[in-house]
Amino acid sequence: MHSRKRREHSHAYGYLGKGLAAAGAVAALVVGVSLPAHATAPSSDQRTAGLWYVDAMGIPAAKAEGLTGKGIRIAVVDDGINLKAAELQGANITVHGNYCLNQDTGKPIPADSTDGSISQHGTSVVAMLVGNGRASDGGPGTVGIVPDAQIDFYAAGPIVSKEQEAAGWDQICPTGRDDDGTFTGDSWEDAMNDAVDSGASFVSVSLAGSGLSFIDGLTQAASRGVTVVASARNPGNDSSGVGDFPAAGNGTVSVNAVGRDNKVIGQSDGFGGGLQVGSGNTAVGAPGVRILSMDAQWQPTIEHGTSYATPLVTGALALASQKYPKATHNQLLQSLINTTDRSLRDGALSWESDLGYGIASLPDLLSRDPSSFPDENPLFVNDPSDPRCMWPRSSTQPTTMEKCRWAQNPTLEEVKAASASARPSTQSPLPGENAMGMPLPWVILGAVFGIVVIAAAGVLVPVLIVRNRRAKLAEASRQSNSHHVMPHEQGSRLGMQNGSDSRHLPQAPQNWGSPNQVGQPVRDDSSQNITHNDERKKEAE
Numbered sequence: 001m002h003s004r005k006r007r008e009h010s011h012a013y014g015y016l017g018k019g020l021a022a023a024g025a026v027a028a029l030v031v032g033v034s035l036p037a038h039a040t041a042p043s044s045d046q047r048t049a050g051l052w053y054v055d056a057m058g059i060p061a062a063k064a065e066g067l068t069g070k071g072i073r074i075a076v077v078d079d080g081i082n083l084k085a086a087e088l089q090g091a092n093i094t095v096h097g098n099y100c101l102n103q104d105t106g107k108p109i110p111a112d113s114t115d116g117s118i119s120q121h122g123t124s125v126v127a128m129l130v131g132n133g134r135a136s137d138g139g140p141g142t143v144g145i146v147p148d149a150q151i152d153f154y155a156a157g158p159i160v161s162k163e164q165e166a167a168g169w170d171q172i173c174p175t176g177r178d179d180d181g182t183f184t185g186d187s188w189e190d191a192m193n194d195a196v197d198s199g200a201s202f203v204s205v206s207l208a209g210s211g212l213s214f215i216d217g218l219t220q221a222a223s224r225g226v227t228v229v230a231s232a233r234n235p236g237n238d239s240s241g242v243g244d245f246p247a248a249g250n251g252t253v254s255v256n257a258v259g260r261d262n263k264v265i266g267q268s269d270g271f272g273g274g275l276q277v278g279s280g281n282t283a284v285g286a287p288g289v290r291i292l293s294m295d296a297q298w299q300p301t302i303e304h305g306t307s308y309a310t311p312l313v314t315g316a317l318a319l320a321s322q323k324y325p326k327a328t329h330n331q332l333l334q335s336l337i338n339t340t341d342r343s344l345r346d347g348a349l350s351w352e353s354d355l356g357y358g359i360a361s362l363p364d365l366l367s368r369d370p371s372s373f374p375d376e377n378p379l380f381v382n383d384p385s386d387p388r389c390m391w392p393r394s395s396t397q398p399t400t401m402e403k404c405r406w407a408q409n410p411t412l413e414e415v416k417a418a419s420a421s422a423r424p425s426t427q428s429p430l431p432g433e434n435a436m437g438m439p440l441p442w443v444i445l446g447a448v449f450g451i452v453v454i455a456a457a458g459v460l461v462p463v464l465i466v467r468n469r470r471a472k473l474a475e476a477s478r479q480s481n482s483h484h485v486m487p488h489e490q491g492s493r494l495g496m497q498n499g500s501d502s503r504h505l506p507q508a509p510q511n512w513g514s515p516n517q518v519g520q521p522v523r524d525d526s527s528q529n530i531t532h533n534d535e536r537k538k539e540a541e
Contacts, residue, residue, distance in 0.1 A: 041300050042292070047140045050292030050302050052260045054143050057287065057312060058363040062145075062319050067366070069146025072318040074129060075200035076311070077154045077191050078122030078207060083112050085123050085298055087141045091130040093151045096194060099187035100157020100173040103164070106183075109173075111155030116296025118158045124293045124303065125206045126151060128311040135300040142292055145315030145362075152198050156191035156207070192217035192246070196226055201321060201329070204314040205230040206307035211245040211409060218249040219410040222380065223418035227329045229253040229314040231306035232279040235266030247279050250407035251380035253317075253333065254279045256355055257288025257309040262341070264354045265289050271304040281388075281407045282356035283333075283379055284340055286312045316362045320370065327370035334373035339364035351388065382412040 042050065054060065062068075081095060082088075097111020113119045127142035130151055135141030157173040165171060175185030188209055195203045196217045203217075203226060221228050230247040232254050247254040256279075259268025270289040288309030295301040313336075320332050327335075340358025343349055351357055381389060381404055389404035390397055398404050401411050410418075 041137065041139075042302055044139070046302060047135075047292050047300060050290055051140065051143060053287035053291060053308075053312065056260070057145060057316070058361075058366075059143065059145050061363060062366060065323070065366070067319045067322050069129075069149030069315065069318050069322060071150075072146065072202075072322055073150045073152065073198075073200040074146070074314060074318060075152045075154060075195035075198050075203045076122070076126055076129070077156055077188075077195050077203065077205045078125050079158045080109070080111055080113050080115075080119030080155045081122045081126060081153050082114050082116075082119045082298065084114055085127070085294065086134055086136040087127040087131040087294060088123065089134070090132055091126075091144075091147070091151065092149070093126065093130070093153055095153045095155060096191075096198075097155040099155060099175055099191050101175065101177070101183065101187075103160075103169040103174065103183060106177060109155075109157050111153075114298070116298070119155075120294070120296045120298075121206070121307065122153065122155065123298075125204075125307055125311055126153060127294065128291075128308055129204070129315055135294070136298050137300070139300065140292065141300055142294065145312055146318050149315070149318055152195070152200055154191040154195045154198075157187045186213055188213040189216070193220070196221045196224070196228075201227065202314050202318060203228045204311050205246050206310045207231070208233060208247060209245060211248070214246040214249060215409055218246055218252065219414050219418050222251050222377075222410055222415045225329050227253065227317060227333065229255060229310055229317070231310040232256045232282055234305055235264075244279065248281060248407060250281075250410055251377050252281070252407075253283045253313060253336070253379060254281050254356070255306060255310045255313045256282050256285045257304070257306045258285045258355065258359055259289035260287075262359060265304060265306070280353065280405050281379065282353055284313060284336060284357055284360040285309065285355035286316075286360045288312075313360050316360055316365055319362065320365050323366055324370055328375050330375045330377045331370035331373045334376070334378050335365055335368055335370035336360060337378055338373070339368055353392075380412075381406045 080097075081093070083093060083095065095111050098108040099111075100109045101107065102109050109118060124142070127144060129144045130147050130149060131142035131144035132147065133141055133143040160169050160171045160173065170183065173187040174183035175187050175190050176183075178184055188207070189212070192203075192205070192214050193216060197220070203221065205214075205228065208231060218228060220226075228246055228249065228251070230245075230249070230252050232247050233244070234257075246252050257265040259265065259270035261269050263269070264285060265271055265288055268289045286309035288306055289304050291303050291308045293301055293303040293308065317329075317332050317336060320335065321327065321329075324332075337343060337349060337357040339361050341361055342355075342358030344361070344364060349357060381401070384398040384401050384404050386404070386406065387397075388406040389401075391405050401408055
């Protein structure tokens with residue numbers, strides 16, 4: 001058995017906090033990533049069909065405008081990456097690794113690896129951002145929405161398999177060891193915190209897990225004006241992730257997936273079946289059904305999932321930022337939700353749980369100067385009186401943020417505390433009333449977006465608030481008896497299962513438990529930095 005200090009929490013499948021029922025349903029979820037033998041590559045017609053998102057998003061038109069993400073920095077948090085993948089040749093990628101330790105050897109699991117069990121998911125996600133459109137066999141491959149963007153990849157490590165868990169591995173991937181040899185830390189927490197600290201303008205996360213891993217990063221992101229875009233949960237019995245965060249975080253751009261028919265994943269003709277889950281604070285939908293991707297042997301394949309929709313929304317925001325460099329990130333988010341298909345059709349904002357404010361429209365996002373919008377994050381709830389805090393079947397408005405359906409953490413108080421600790425007293429004012437009448441704003445928390453780098457940010461939050469959060473979530477974690485999480489992806493190579501109990505029924509109350517941390521991780525400072533430079537472009541040519 002492997003020795004590890006047991007903290008008062010663990011990563012969670014499902015919900016942390018109120019209303020988490022039936023630990024047996026959680027235990028029944030599949031944990032490992034199964035990698036089948038290489039299947040026949042999709043035909044030419046199937047590949048063309050798998051690139052439907054390119055025209056649907058308006059990527060060629062953006063490129064014709066000279067908008068390719070050049071000068072924009074995006075941090076991606078995922079399992080691992082294969083810089084030798086054909087689709088990534090010529091891309092500007094820096095890899096930060098050595099977070100996750102092998103629990104047999106104690107050595108870091110490689111961040112850059114050709115082993116598909118370590119890096120297939122992260123490689124596929126990054127290809128949606130900077131893919132060159134050329135697969136390993138020379139045929140069509142994944143096309144990225146921002147091919148010239150700078151990508152900082154934070155390799156949080158692969159999911160622990162059932163076999164490894166049976167051998168004594170903990171589902172929380174450790175980042176270090178104490179003097180007595182016990183494993184400590186949480187690789188997802190460290191990777192997220194470092195991504196926020198990196199100075200990137202956007203952080204894209206196609207993973208889902210416990211708030212314990214993500215809440216400090218989300219709090220710091222909110223205090224600095226860093227936009228976090230994350231995947232909502234997949235539907236049905238094929239979902240490979242049932243955790244909620246960081247998508248469930250207050251102010252996060254939570255993304256769901258749609259098919260070519262503009263129907264939400266689970267209802268789309270391209271990928272039907274299974275009850276739709278989404279999230280209590282879904283922002284927008286984007287293409288994520290029948291997407292041309294790559295399998296664990298680095299051959300082209302067709303995949304589905306919110307994992308693919310998330311980088312497309314991140315890229316759309318990056319292109320808008322490139323075109324309108326004076327617009328704040330808050331204004332970009334205002335424009336994002338005001339230019340969806342539903343917003344433009346209805347002439348006003350309206351929200352529903354499956355697709356949030358509607359399907360993101362890149363052409364409309366790029367056609368409108370965001371500077372006319374208020375400098376407030378429309379996805380941040382700062383008062384329980386907000387209508388979105390009410391449960392679908394409730395007639396009573398919550399009186400505390402702990403009972404808010406939309407999102408419970410980070411709270412305005414936590415963001416203020418982080419901002420006060422990290423910035424001088426002359427910083428920009430914090431959230432107030434929304435000029436548009438929407439009661440959950442969040443103003444810019446710094447003079448310059450995306451260029452702020454503050455080390456050891458998690459330590460800067462005042463101890464009192466951190467202790468309060470930890471105490472609440474530690475108790476919730478003990479009650480939930482929850483475990484680790486998995487990437488958000490559905491496709492031929494994965495057979496992960498969601499629970500199918502009443503918590504997943506449409507309009508049933510979804511319990512987005514109060515997130516927190518318990519204990520500080522041991523940070524491994526031996527970061528692995530790998531630059532994917534122009535030599536790769538020459539090789540590809």
